[in-house]
Amino acid sequence: MRIVIAEDNVLLAEGLQLLLTRAGMEVAATVADGDEFVAAVARHRPDVTIVDVRLPPTYRHEGIRAALAARRDRPDLPVLVLSQYVELVYATQLLAGGQGSVGYLLKDRVGRVEEFLDALRRVAAGGTVMDPEVVAQLLAHRHNDPIDTLSPREREVLGLMAQGHDNTAIARLLFIVESSVNKHVGNVFAKLGLSADDSGGHRRVLAVLAYLNNQSRTVP
Template identity: 70%
Template sequence: MRVVIAEDNVLLSNGLELLLTAKGFEVAAVTQDGPGFLAAVAEHRPDVALVDVRLPPTFRDEGIHAAIRARRRQPGLPVLVLSQYVERRYAGELVSDGRGGVGYLLKDRVGRVSEFVDALRRVAAGGTVMDPEVIGQLLTRPAHDPIAGLTPREREVLALMAEGADNATVARRLVVTENAVHKHVGNIFGKLGLSPDDSGHRRVLAVLTYLSRP
């Protein structure tokens, strides 16, 4: 089974390479940033990719966005993301396409070798693996139901968004115009208190709110 690793910490990346090789994986490439990862995926067409959430140059979200871009370029590419901490937004963004073959684990799970290797194999086989702490945060429910303030039509739109539908698909399914859907989506963002400053993630956050409702 061929693997591409994206990890900027040399000690950890070397350890992962040795560990996976010992467990029968073929490590096709080890990269340290998003562009290098995307190039390696395009060249080697791995069976599974292992990616750190935070990569150079800003160490914020380069890794997760590189993983998402790689899955768009190679639909269904299995990706297991490693993170030092639970980052709810990024975990939700990774699984939001609903295709499977994804995983999100905290780095301390790597030390549990058998569990880690099993998780990587399950992701490679098309399964979804989520760290228990990640699941706990994704399913944390607010004291009130924020969805209660939406109109029935807005709830229909949000439900379709949760299925991974884009605005054009929502419009087609509900037999309305895309402009109408755009207005509904804007209303949903406003009622859920999602700031325009979060424009790159508001859709994902809205879906997570819907999925974690009481």
């Protein structure tokens, strides 16, 4: 798998390169700002990219802007965004395109190597991956709406759905049979008024996130 990284922190950039190389992947380029990232994507045609949200010169949202610019030229470009903090406004703009191949993880997740590599592979394969902490904050800020009608198990299932897991994976993670997951998923979508179409794909993730984060704004 061929990768382009945009990360201005030298230690983290080198650590990512070492981690990915040891996992049998090829790091085609490591750059430190948005313009270099867009150029590197055009030059190397990577299978997946890793982008820090905050890059020089202002350290606000240059990474997201660069990812969006690269995806305008290549809409199917897989992008895994890394952030120090939960920044839902920036994450949502990437998700809004609806093409999938998008991930949003907190940087702490990199230390959980197998989990991080699994997320990267899922994004490269066209999936949508959200950090559990992002999902937890979205759920925590919803009150007095149909979310409150979900049972504790249905809330667990919703959280795992929003992280990009399919029903088989959810069954494994919750130690229950897949038929039970199917029932819980059906209940979740019914209670939230969402379509259950494409129950194993990224559109389901986007539908859930759109519901949870319906007050989202675009990147200025």
